[in-house]
Amino acid sequence: MTVVELSDADLVRRIESGSDAAAESELFRRMAPRVRLYGLRHLRDGYAADDLTQQVLMTTLEALRAGRLREPEKLASFVLGTCRMAVLDLRRGAARRARLMEEFGADTPLSIEPSVPHLDGERLTRCLEALKERERTVVVMTFYDERTGSDVASFLGISAAHVRVVRHRAIHQLRDCMEAGA
Numbered sequence: 001m002t003v004v005e006l007s008d009a010d011l012v013r014r015i016e017s018g019s020d021a022a023a024e025s026e027l028f029r030r031m032a033p034r035v036r037l038y039g040l041r042h043l044r045d046g047y048a049a050d051d052l053t054q055q056v057l058m059t060t061l062e063a064l065r066a067g068r069l070r071e072p073e074k075l076a077s078f079v080l081g082t083c084r085m086a087v088l089d090l091r092r093g094a095a096r097r098a099r100l101m102e103e104f105g106a107d108t109p110l111s112i113e114p115s116v117p118h119l120d121g122e123r124l125t126r127c128l129e130a131l132k133e134r135e136r137t138v139v140v141m142t143f144y145d146e147r148t149g150s151d152v153a154s155f156l157g158i159s160a161a162h163v164r165v166v167r168h169r170a171i172h173q174l175r176d177c178m179e180a181g182a
Contacts, residue, residue: 012072015064027064028057031079038083043090052090056082120181127177135170142167 006014006026014023035056039049059082063069069078128136137156141147149167153160 007073008075009072012064012069012075015061016067016069016072024061027061031057031060031076034076035079035083038080039087042087048090052083052086056086059086120178123178123181124174127174127181130177131170131173135166135173138163138166139170139174 006023008030011023011026011030014020015027032053035053036049039052040046043049043052056079060079063078063082069075128139131139134156138152141152141155142149147155149160149163153163156163158166
C-alpha cells in the first residue's frame, strides 16, 4: 500500500510512529490546497494565505509528531480548526495594532524618513538597454517579475547556476553604468 492510498487516520499513525518523510509529504500534499483556499477566503491575500498554509501545516505536523491528535480519523477537522485559530490570531493582532496606533500613534513618530538616493530612471533605462538580451531578460524577470532563479532558468533553457552568473554580471554592469553617469 502506497502512502497516497492511506486513509487520513493511517497517515496520522505513520507520522506519529516516527520520521516517515513520505507520510509527511503526503500530509502536505493533501492539506496544503485546503489550507490555502481557507486563507484566500478569510484573508483575501495570496501572500497571507501562503504564510497561513506554512504556519498551519507546521503546527499540524508538530502536533502529529508529538501524538497530540486524539482522534486520527478527524485529521481534516483538526487542520480546519488550526486554520480557524491561526486566522483569529492574525485578526486579533491586527486589531490590537490598530487600537495601539489610534491611542498612541498621534504622539509617536513612526520613523525618521530615510534618505533615499534619487534614482535616475532615464539613465537606468539606457543602462538596461545597453545590456545583452539574455542579461536584460534575467534582470527583468528576477527583479520586475519577481521570478525565481529556477523559473528564469527553465524559461531561458539554461541552468540555475548559469542564471546566477548572468545576473551577477548584469548587476555589476548596471552598477558601473549608473556610477559612470553620476
